[in-house]
Amino acid sequence: MHRVAITGLGVVAPPGNSVAAMFSSLVDGRSAIAPLQMPGADRLHSPIGASLRFDGSAHFTPAQLRQLDRVSQLSLAAAAQAISDAGLDPAMEPRERCGVCVGTSLGGAITTDAGYQVAYAQRSERVATYSVLAAMANAPASWIASQHGFSGPNLTYSTACSSSAVALGEAARRIQQGDVDIMIAGGAEAPLTFGVLLAWDALRVLAAVDPVDPSHSCRPFSANRSGLVLGEGAAFLVLEQWEHAQARGAHIHAELAGYGLVTDVAHITRPSVEGQARAMLAALRSAGLRPDQIGYVNAHGTATSQNDQVETAALKDVFGPRAHELPISSTKSMHGHLLGAAGALEFLISVAAMQSGVLPPTMHLDRPDPACDLDYIPGHARRDVQIDAVMSNSFAFGGTNAVLIARRAA
């Protein structure tokens, strides 16, 4: 079994369109959540989200843009960053030894939304030519592969909130098993359409808009938390077989050391302590690490009433008395819930935290919930922290729980 090196990082996410900008924004405690400017926003209970400043026309021609839903545009941009960061020259690699794994929950949601508007609202037949190709969930993975010539396994995982954690874990497994040398793995989501927000409104899990400051609306682990806030973005990592990375003198950010994949069958949405604990334990076992060797946990921390209390209990189960000394934070408080992209973004943040020795905070935690009494790094980043292993949790609607562990590159 080969070890898996992380040799490239790339991000296009609401806090910032590069790893450096994104991470420094989180460390400064800046929330990217804001009121949504869209037709019909006045009809939504929760017209807020974490939006990206990303203009596709700066990256693609008009003809390309017609074929690329925003989710694919973000994917291509973030993947290109990761590949460049890895110093990877695709032309120097055997193409069939390089693959792509993407996690996305909704695929080309904006294209789908626009198509239905034409068909049903406008009662017209003039749906955009490329609708099927732009909307299909596997489009981002396909475009990344065709842009760089990667003809290894090309897979798209859709497991709701854990999609890209699964994509990373499954990509890592293929490298471990020796099927491929390199996998471009990550996730993307561009869900901020009126239709999608209305659907999430109906589920009654979205946060109430904070009357004083809308950017404070997402309050993980707070007594006055009221739900999640959706966000858009993409995060990609270059995963590489360890010896291959060393042979080409690549800079290794960290090792993808553990992947726990577990199903919580208690309920279609309501998480169970057992299901979350089992996922964390599975990740630790796969990494060959003891709980006390983890220095930071990036929690799933969606700020729903249910998740945060269950996750607290699960963390206590796994980490025992030491749970109270373990720094844990939910960066969703600032970047929102990126659904299919959440797993990859948050794992990337965890790796950046380990490398920099700075742990991002859980923001807007002014009124702690007694049922959530762990160290959630409230209000301010923690600096000069020496940690050698980090854990990132993704617990999904439907029950596919995925936990990833990164270890300092030895």
Next chain:
Amino acid sequence: MSTLEALQEMLMKDYQLTREQVAPEAALASLGVDSLGMIDMMMQIEDRFSVTVPDDKPPAMDTVSDLAAYVDSLKACTASP
């Protein structure tokens, strides 16, 4: 503006090409207009020239000037009673 000039403007904008690249004898395929690109082009032509592209397959078109001639023939169809 002639039909040819209008089509050249559309191609230049869509595919970010120079005026030299969209010369009348330029092959559409070499400009990046593949089969799906042609379908998309037909929708834009309908909007821009207020014509209707028939559902059956259009005649084979290689060059920019072939495309202009086709659009002119559609305009003539629409104009006649």
